Amino acid sequence: MKPSERLVRCVCGSMVMFVTAFSTPHVSLAADTAAGKMITKQFLTSGQVDLVREVVTLPLHRGRLASGETVWFVLTDVSDYATSKEMGLTWAPSLADAKDLKSTRVAEMDDSGNFRFESGRVDFSPSQKLVGGDAPNYFPPKTARAGSVGDANYSPLVRVANRMNIVFNAPIIAFDVGPDKISFCNGSPDYSVVTDSVASICPDKGTVDLKLRSGFANGKHLRYLSFDANSEESATLEASTFAPAESDILQSGAIEVIYTILNGSMGTKDPNRQGLNSAIRGEGPSLDILAHFTEISAGYSPMWDVRLAEWTNEAIAKDQRKLITDGDDLESKSAAGLLVSPAGGPVKTTGNLVNCPVVGFTNE
Numbered sequence: 001m002k003p004s005e006r007l008v009r010c011v012c013g014s015m016v017m018f019v020t021a022f023s024t025p026h027v028s029l030a031a032d033t034a035a036g037k038m039i040t041k042q043f044l045t046s047g048q049v050d051l052v053r054e055v056v057t058l059p060l061h062r063g064r065l066a067s068g069e070t071v072w073f074v075l076t077d078v079s080d081y082a083t084s085k086e087m088g089l090t091w092a093p094s095l096a097d098a099k100d101l102k103s104t105r106v107a108e109m110d111d112s113g114n115f116r117f118e119s120g121r122v123d124f125s126p127s128q129k130l131v132g133g134d135a136p137n138y139f140p141p142k143t144a145r146a147g148s149v150g151d152a153n154y155s156p157l158v159r160v161a162n163r164m165n166i167v168f169n170a171p172i173i174a175f176d177v178g179p180d181k182i183s184f185c186n187g188s189p190d191y192s193v194v195t196d197s198v199a200s201i202c203p204d205k206g207t208v209d210l211k212l213r214s215g216f217a218n219g220k221h222l223r224y225l226s227f228d229a230n231s232e233e234s235a236t237l238e239a240s241t242f243a244p245a246e247s248d249i250l251q252s253g254a255i256e257v258i259y260t261i262l263n264g265s266m267g268t269k270d271p272n273r274q275g276l277n278s279a280i281r282g283e284g285p286s287l288d289i290l291a292h293f294t295e296i297s298a299g300y301s302p303m304w305d306v307r308l309a310e311w312t313n314e315a316i317a318k319d320q321r322k323l324i325t326d327g328d329d330l331e332s333k334s335a336a337g338l339l340v341s342p343a344g345g346p347v348k349t350t351g352n353l354v355n356c357p358v359v360g361f362t363n364e
Contacts, residue, residue, distance in 0.1 A: 039223070042360035043296055044076055046088030049223070049359060055199045055209040056225070056359055060173065062203070063107075063115035069176040071117055072194075074208060076225065076357035077169035077302045090357060094301040095157065095167040098254040103155040103245040107170075108162045115160075115170070119153035122172045122241055125192050130236050130280065138280035139262055146235040146242035147196040155246035156228050156355050157303075169302050169357060171195075171227035171241070179203035196239040197226060211239075212359060215258075216325035217290035221364040224290075228355040234306065237276070237286075238354060249303050250353050257291035258304040258356070259330050262342060263311050265321055272323040291327035293358065306352035309339040 037051045047056040063071045077092035078084050079099070084091035098104050106118040128147030132138035156171040174182045174194045182194050185202035187209075194201055199209040212223045228243040229235040230250075235242035249255065264275030268283045279286035290304070309330060311321045315338040324330050333339045334347040341347050 036363070038363055039360040040363045043090045044088070044357060044359050046075075047359060049212075050209075051212075051223075051362065053199065053209070054212045054214075056212055056223075057207050057209050060201065060203060060206050060208040061115065061170075062179075063117060065117050065119070065121070069121070070178070071115070071120075071172060072174040072177075072182065072203075073115075073170045073172050074210070075168055075170055076227075079167040080164070083166060089168075090300075090302070091296055092169065092254075092300050092302055093298050094254045095169065095303075096254075098157050098249055098252045098303075099159045099165050099167050101157070101248050101252055103153075103248050104157045104159050104167065105153065105155065107158045107160050109160050115158070117158065120155070120172070121151045122148055122154055122175045122195075123151075124148045124174065124194060128191070128196055128236060128239065132280040135281075136266070136277060137263070139276040141233065141236070141280060144233040144236035146232050147191055147239065148235075148241040150228070150241055150243035150245065152245055154241075155243050155249070157246070157249070169355065171355060173198065173201070173208060195227070195241060213238075213356065214285045215288040215290060217293040217327070217358075217361075219326045221362045222290060222293075223359040223362060224356050225359060226354060226356045230353045231351075234352045234354055237279075238356075240354070243355075246303075246353060246355070247351075250305060250349075250351065254301045255303050255305045255353070256293065256299075256301050257307060257327070258354070259289045259291060259307050259309050259324075259327065259347065260286060261288075261309050261311070261324065261339075263316075264323070272321065274323050287323070289324055289327055289330055290358075291331075293327075302355055302357040304354050304356050306350050306354060307347050308342055308350055309334065309347045310342050312338060312340055315339070 047058050049056050058074045077090045079095040105120045107115050129145040131143035158168045158170045160166050187200040189198045197211045201208040215222050226238040226240045228241045230247040232242045261275035265272040266278045274287045
């Protein structure tokens with residue numbers, strides 16, 4: 001089968017992809033003994049990272065809608081610092097800027113930490129389908145169909161009205177099903193009932209293993225998660241939920257910038273391999289670059305503004321196309337005209353937004 005005809009369940013990298021430290025450094029014990037990979041700085045400390053399997057294990061939460069349906073979800077980020085330390089979540093203070101948005105769902109939390117959501121449903125029954133374009137330009141894809149779709153009231157952000165309006169990043173993992181329907185403790189989950197980034201899920205243990213994504217920030221390898229996107233193309237490439245309602249987050253200030261290369265070098269053994277053409281071809285993650293992330297700071301958010309970057313024909317002809325691992329480097333190359341927006345001119349926002357919480361840096 002030609003690469004452009006493949007049906008891809010997961011492109012393992014973000015479609016788009018974070019400074020005095022406020023969080024306590026955490027070094028994971030998880031390591032790949034063969035390659036020596038290990039987490040050198042972990043931000044989402046409620047998770048247990050396994051770099052052999054390339055997953056992180058998170059607590060699985062069970063809540064309900066006001067109308068009674070069961071909501072299975074995870075918590076990754078929160079706007080309140082004290083809550084982040086108490087629950088092992090990543091502190092994302094800029095999420096407070098999204099508390100009054102139409103797309104931010106409202107919930108209440110009882111004394112036991114149980115959530116009751118006012119709205120927000122996700123349909124996990126669609127089958128994800130990605131068909132790449134004709135070689136060598138696999139992006140944009142000919143077909144991009146997301147494996148899960150949120151309704152007009154769904155976004156991952158939740159304002160807890162009875163807890164000082166704290167905003168959580170609480171993406172839905174499964175919806176309106178009992179624990180028996182999503183019990184895949186040994187893997188091979190049914191993606192018609194759970195999100196496509198699940199590697200295994202075990203309601204009896206209250207855990208879910210989520211597939212890690214790989215990219216760069218500040219010249220270092222970064223692992224992160226991907227849950228939602230406001231465009232179906234992005235959601236398909238991210239193996240995440242299509243959540244069009246979250247588009248208003250782009251106007252809130254509660255965002256980071258992530259750069260995605262379109263036409264980087266291809267070839268699994270090429271040390272400069274990078275980009276969506278390579279990822280859709282099946283060569284590995286697109287290796288996106290979180291613009292200026294070095295540590296958790298007052299401006300951090302897991303909601304990322306996607307900016308596409310394309311090498312010019314002249315840069316390729318002069319062999320100037322190299323692996324980029326730092327946002328400043330990419331912006332410098334954009335200013336020099338080596339990288340441009342596919343829409344023309346310097347690299348700029350595309351209007352696409354993805355929900356991609358950071359997990360940690362690695363030593364690769």
